[in-house]
Amino acid sequence: MSGDDSTRAAIMDATFRALANHGYADLTVQAIADEFEKSKSLIHYHYDSKADLMVAFLSNLLDEFIDEVEDGGPDDPRERLLRMAEIVVVGLGDDAATRDFHTALLGMRAQAPFEPALQEQLVENDRLIRGVVADIVREGIDEGEFRDVDPERYAALFRSTIEGAQSHDVILGDAAPTDEAFAGIEEYLIDDLLVAGDGEA
Amino acid sequence: MSGDDSTRAAIMDATFRALANHGYADLTVQAIADEFEKSKSLIHYHYDSKADLMVAFLSNLLDEFIDEVEDGGPDDPRERLLRMAEIVVVGLGDDAATRDFHTALLGMRAQAPFEPALQEQLVENDRLIRGVVADIVREGIDEGEFRDVDPERYAALFRSTIEGAQSHDVILGDAAPTDEAFAGIEEYLIDDLLVAGDGEA
Known part of the structure; x- marks a missing residue:
């Protein structure tokens, strides 16, 4: 370096x-x-400015997130999706620090409609993250592990869900149903929807 | 009145x-x-105060939302869930006015960690909305229209998804994949997960 x-x-x-x-x-x-x-x-x-720094920060955050999912993490498509959901919804490491950081992220996102440079970087992050999800889904389908869903449509759904659960955790604090939402992501959104059933209805 | x-x-x-x-x-x-x-x-x-007014506004918004889903809307459980998703994600009426209102809602929600009275009302709204979703799911299961999922778990998942898609639309503006997310909610989250398959795998 x-x-x-x-x-x-x-x-x-x-x-x-x-x-x-x-x-x-x-x-x-x-x-x-x-x-x-x-x-x-x-x-x-x-x-040059706080805005410039925030854009760089978001870009860096994206790189770290994708590294965490793609390189450091598991190979199996199901495990990679679950890992992604875990990082976004539950966070890694200390609970209080995670919530403080997610709170700041939500505050930043809520300002995006008023700060074009910020919005542009958030759009780029979203596009790339949905691309990673769609690639994982495509790989799972090719390997015969996943049902044949539309990878882009599933990616838009998956991303709304994991970000919604993260925001909910911030907005509602300790009363947030975060564990239940995460369990629903694993059981319904990943396993029931994607993982090819072995004789299940 | x-x-x-x-x-x-x-x-x-x-x-x-x-x-x-x-x-x-x-x-x-x-x-x-x-x-x-x-x-x-x-x-x-x-x-008494802006805070007092905001709490009353959120409570009123919840009443209107539940009326819209429960009383004015369709009877069928699938249609009611879809109607709920449509109101939250796509909004009713004028697109620009809907996005402006959703933008304000997101700004309000992002402040919840710093305003206890606001957070308390948002927690109450969340609890009641998840209750309505769980009741609809239970009804669909009882009528044999839905698969036998855990109603509370599904409700937490559904609520994260629809709110996440609404926030995404605000945060990303015109580049938001809102139509794709809504299509995913209908096709995967409602139809594939809940509506009992007729010979489907």
Whole structure:
């Protein structure tokens, strides 16, 4: 990793922590600098504005998410879809930190209609994530593991569901039916809909 | 309808228009008063604060939604679920007004973690809506129209999906895969998962 790359990676980590601690509306470059070990001017050197930084952050988040699903994760199509749902709905690691981060993400998403650069990156992330889901579905069908559904249509449905469950967890807090929603994703959306039945109705 | 009831109904209509026009963050009682034909003091007479008004608005929205699904709508369980998805995902009436209103709703929901009274009402709405979905599923199973799924689990899944598709439409704007997500809800989430197959695998 070059010096610039490692600086950018450190800025992305600082942005993650600052988002979780401050939320999106109150996020400032100073708040990110406070989470960053090096100087604030280095952040300004790499990113022109908060908007520029947020777009880079979303792009980086997408890369990490796809790596997590595609490279570090399991090979089996069913397991990969389940892993994707788990990362999005339940999160990895600490519960409180996950909810704080998801809260900030929802705040950011809710601003997208008013911030074109942000919306454009979110559209790109959505397109790529649905592409990954559709590819996994196609692979599962080719391998004879999945029923023959329309991969793009299933991907749009799957993505609405996992993001809806994540948002719900943020919006409703501890009263959110997140465990039940996740169980429904596994049992109905993945197993009943996709995994080819062995004599099941 | 009593005079007070009709005043409250007029305030709710004004709140709907003000939310669609201003969004949640910028909403003031004055903005609602500007949409209201009678005096602002009448709003203050009925509601103590913006928070109080928002809670009443969400409760009223829930009543209207349930009326729309349960009373005005079709009898058949499949048609009722589809109607519910249609109202939430696609909306009724004018496209632009629907998206403006959904944008305001998402802005409101994203604030729920920071506003306990709002979160409490959203939790109540969620509980009741999932209850309606579960009741429809139970009825479909009893009538032999639906497969024997767990009604509460299916309700949590269904609700995450329809709200996720609505939020997605707001967040991604015209690039949102809303038609595909809605088609997936009808074809996969309702028909393939629930409607008992006639000799299908």
